[in-house]
Amino acid sequence: MSKEIKIKVCTGTGGMAAGGENVLSLFRNALLSAGIDATFSEKCSVDKVGCRGFCGMDLLVDVIVDGKKITYKYVKPEMVDRIVQEHIIRGNPVVEWMVEDDFYNFHKKQTKVVLSQCGEIDPEDINAYIEVGGYDSLKKVITSMTPEETISVIKNSGLRGRGGAGFPTGLKWEICHRKKSDKKYIICNADEGDPGAFMDRSVLEGNPHSVLEGLTIGAYSIGAEEGYVYIRAEYPLAVNRLRKAIEQSRQKGFIGNDILGKRFNFDIKIKLGAGAFVCGEETALIASIEGKRGMPRARPPFPVDSGLWGKPTVINNVETLANVPYIIKNGAEWFASFGTEKSKGTKVFALTGKVKNNGLIEVPLGITLREIIFDIGGGIEGEKMFKAVQTGGPSGGCIPAEFLDLEVDYESLAQVGSIMGSGGMVVLDETNCMVNTAKFFLEFTQAESCGKCTPCRVGTKRLLEILERITSGNGKEGDIELLEELSYYIKTSSLCGLGMTAPNPVLSTIKYFRDEYEAHIKDRRCPAVVCRDLITYSILEELCTGCGACKRACPADAIRGIRKKTHTIDTSLCIKCGTCFDVCKFKAIMKS
Numbered sequence: 001m002s003k004e005i006k007i008k009v010c011t012g013t014g015g016m017a018a019g020g021e022n023v024l025s026l027f028r029n030a031l032l033s034a035g036i037d038a039t040f041s042e043k044c045s046v047d048k049v050g051c052r053g054f055c056g057m058d059l060l061v062d063v064i065v066d067g068k069k070i071t072y073k074y075v076k077p078e079m080v081d082r083i084v085q086e087h088i089i090r091g092n093p094v095v096e097w098m099v100e101d102d103f104y105n106f107h108k109k110q111t112k113v114v115l116s117q118c119g120e121i122d123p124e125d126i127n128a129y130i131e132v133g134g135y136d137s138l139k140k141v142i143t144s145m146t147p148e149e150t151i152s153v154i155k156n157s158g159l160r161g162r163g164g165a166g167f168p169t170g171l172k173w174e175i176c177h178r179k180k181s182d183k184k185y186i187i188c189n190a191d192e193g194d195p196g197a198f199m200d201r202s203v204l205e206g207n208p209h210s211v212l213e214g215l216t217i218g219a220y221s222i223g224a225e226e227g228y229v230y231i232r233a234e235y236p237l238a239v240n241r242l243r244k245a246i247e248q249s250r251q252k253g254f255i256g257n258d259i260l261g262k263r264f265n266f267d268i269k270i271k272l273g274a275g276a277f278v279c280g281e282e283t284a285l286i287a288s289i290e291g292k293r294g295m296p297r298a299r300p301p302f303p304v305d306s307g308l309w310g311k312p313t314v315i316n317n318v319e320t321l322a323n324v325p326y327i328i329k330n331g332a333e334w335f336a337s338f339g340t341e342k343s344k345g346t347k348v349f350a351l352t353g354k355v356k357n358n359g360l361i362e363v364p365l366g367i368t369l370r371e372i373i374f375d376i377g378g379g380i381e382g383e384k385m386f387k388a389v390q391t392g393g394p395s396g397g398c399i400p401a402e403f404l405d406l407e408v409d410y411e412s413l414a415q416v417g418s419i420m421g422s423g424g425m426v427v428l429d430e431t432n433c434m435v436n437t438a439k440f441f442l443e444f445t446q447a448e449s450c451g452k453c454t455p456c457r458v459g460t461k462r463l464l465e466i467l468e469r470i471t472s473g474n475g476k477e478g479d480i481e482l483l484e485e486l487s488y489y490i491k492t493s494s495l496c497g498l499g500m501t502a503p504n505p506v507l508s509t510i511k512y513f514r515d516e517y518e519a520h521i522k523d524r525r526c527p528a529v530v531c532r533d534l535i536t537y538s539i540l541e542e543l544c545t546g547c548g549a550c551k552r553a554c555p556a557d558a559i560r561g562i563r564k565k566t567h568t569i570d571t572s573l574c575i576k577c578g579t580c581f582d583v584c585k586f587k588a589i590m591k592s
Helices: 013-017 020-033 077-089 101-108 126-131 136-144 147-157 169-178 199-206 208-222 236-252 282-289 318-330 332-336 369-376 410-415 434-448 454-471 479-493 497-501 504-512 514-522 549-553 579-583
Strands: 005-010 044-049 061-065 068-072 185-190 226-232 267-273 313-317 346-353 359-364 386-391 397-400 424-429 537-539 589-591
Touching: 005 013, 005 020, 013 020, 013 199, 020 044, 020 077, 061 077, 068 077, 101 369, 126 208, 126 236, 136 208, 136 318, 147 169, 147 208, 147 318, 147 332, 169 208, 169 313, 185 199, 185 208, 185 282, 185 318, 199 208, 199 236, 199 318, 199 346, 208 226, 208 236, 208 267, 208 313, 208 318, 226 236, 226 282, 236 267, 267 282, 282 313, 313 318, 318 332, 346 369, 359 369, 369 386, 386 434, 397 434, 397 504, 434 454, 434 504, 434 514, 454 479, 454 497, 454 514, 479 497, 479 504, 479 514, 504 514, 549 579, 579 589
Parallel strands: 005 044, 185 226, 185 313, 226 267, 346 424
Antiparallel strands: 005 061, 061 068, 346 359, 386 397, 386 424, 537 589
C-alpha cells in the first residue's frame, strides 16, 4: 500500500478516560493485521496526542490519508476495525461517525498559540516538538540575543501573567535580571486548583516541551541556573509526561551544563504539591518548595527581591511560559496584534457548566462573553435561559446576562466584579440558584484557607455560616448587609490573594441577583428550586396515574393513596429528599 497514513488519538486525561490508550493499541494492531506496519514505516504512524479541546466529544481520533484529514468522535474500541477497513483500506470514510458542524464551529473563533500543537504532536516525543520548530527560540536567544534583548521582546509583546494577577511578564523578568545575587531561581507554577479548571494540566499533557523551553528562556533572561516546576500530585499524567520531557531535553542538551555549547547552565526539578489550593499563591508555593508548611507571608519583600531561600525568584504560570517560545519566534508585534490595548495576546479557558460544547478553548483577549458562550460553546444545554457565567474560579465573580457583550480582558472583568483568574469559566443557567452558587464557592475557599490570618480563617467561616442559614430557610433581615460588610472587611485585611478574593462570588451575586437573596430570606423560597430546605413537593392530580412508584420509593412514608387513585404528599412527614420526583415516570411530581 502506497498511501501515507497518520492516525492521531487523543490521550489527554479526558481521552485516556474515554479509552484512548486501548484505542491507540487497537489501531496499531488492526493496521498490522491489514499488512500495514504502523511502527516502522515512514508512511504510516499511529500517535498519541494531547487534548483536542472539544472534551465533550472524546474520544476524538484524526485519520489522515494522503494529507486529507477526517476526525471521528466518540470513538470506541469496537469502531476501530471498521474505520481501518472502510476508510483506510477502501477509501470510504465512515460518515455517521465523523464530527459535524458543531465541532468546526467550536474552533472557528479560536486563535491557538499555546494550544497550537496540543492535539497535533506526540507529547512524549521531543523529536515531534523539534520537527514543528521546537527549541528554535531557545537556540535563537542563546546564540544571538542578550538577556536584555530577550526581555525587551517579552516586554514589547505585552505578555501579562496568565495565572490571574496579570502582572507584565517582561517587567517581572527585568526587575529580577537587575538584582545582584550569587543565586537566582525561576519557578513554573503548575499548581492549578480551581474547580472546573484544567488549562495548565492540558498544556503539560499535550505539549510539555513548550513550557520547558519558555522556562529555560526565562532562566537565561534573569540569570538563573536552577528552576522548579511546582505541580500538584493529582495530575499523574501531566507529571509523567513532564518528567519524560525534562529527561529528553537534558539528553538533547537543551537543559544542563553549557547549553548549546554556550556558557549557560540551567537545570529543572519537579516539586509535587499535596493539593493545597493556597500553594497557588507564590509565597506559599515558595514555602512549600523549601520544605515548610505552605502558608503565605506578607509582601513586600516580593519574590523578585527575596524569594526561594531568600534569593531573587521569578514565578510564572504554565500558560505564561508556554507563550514565550512563540513570541521569540514570531516577534513582539505579532503577539501584540492579538487582544486589546492593555490585554495583549490570547487566553486559554476551560469552558464548563451548562453549555453545550464544553472543553478547552484559546481565544484572543477582547472577544466577548457572548461569542465564547454562544458561538464557541454552542449556547445553553436544553435550550434553557442563560443566567450567569463564573469567571476566575472560586475567587472570581458571577457575571449576569446583561454583560454578555462584555469584552473578556483583565480590566473589563474587574469592572464588573470578577477576575480573569487562571482561566476557569463556568456557565450557569436558569436552574442554578445564585445563593447556592455563592455558598458552593465559599465552601471551597473556606476549606482551603491556610488559617494563618484571622480575616480569612474566621471571616470566610462566618460568611459560609450566613449563606448556609439563608439557603436552609433561616435567613433573617440584615443578613445581606452583614454579608456585604463582612466581605469588604475580609477583602481589605486578608494576608494573601485567597482571602482578598474569596468574597467575590458573594459580592457579585448580591450585586446582580439581590432579589434571589431576598426571596430566600423574606419569602422562604428558592426561585431556582434548588435549595432543598426551601422546596415543597406536591402531586399533580391530572397527571397522577396512581401507579404507586413514588409511594414505594419514599423513605419517610410521606405519600398517601391507593393504587390507580391520585396520591398525595403529607408535607409534615416529607423530608424533601426528591426521591419521588426522580422515580415518577409521568412527571406528576411538582417541586416549588
